[in-house]
Amino acid sequence: MSITTTGHNKLKDYLQGLIKEGRYYIGSTPTTVPIFKTERSGDVITFYLYLDDTVTGTINKFQLIDQAGAVFDDQPDSVAKPNINGLLVAFKYTLRRV
Template sequence: MAISTTGHTKMKNWLKGLIKEGRYIINNSTKTTPIFSIKESGDTITFYLYFNDGVSGSITKFQLVDQDDAIFDDQPDSITKSGINGLLVAFKYTIKRV
């Protein structure tokens, strides 16, 4: 038996409400950043973190943090961000009914 349309919608809403903020490691220091935006398209939910031109340095990790301050997703990276341009980071999840 498959999950109902209502159950599927509630799972997507649960995920959107679970994520509290972003976290990143820059120049070996951990910083937090608010969620810039959340987009939903069908079964896909995308969380965006935006770093303006005031953020510069060597970024080695991007994370999403849940409401309990636990790491929900942890993405190692290696970016040298200059203070000239912004940076948009996306975390994309698909919740499908099967």
């Protein structure tokens, strides 16, 4: 027996409600940012973080933080961020019934 459409939708709702905020690191210094936008299209949920032009430096990690304050997703990276542009970061998840 497989999960129902209702159950599948509830899992997507749960994931969408689970994420509280984002975090990025410049060196060993963490900075918390709000979720800029969340998109949901079919089985795909995308969380966006936006770093405006006041943020500058080499970002070495992006994270999503859940409602309990725990790290949900941890993505090492190396992005040189100048102070003349914003930066949009996407975390994309697919919850598919199989």
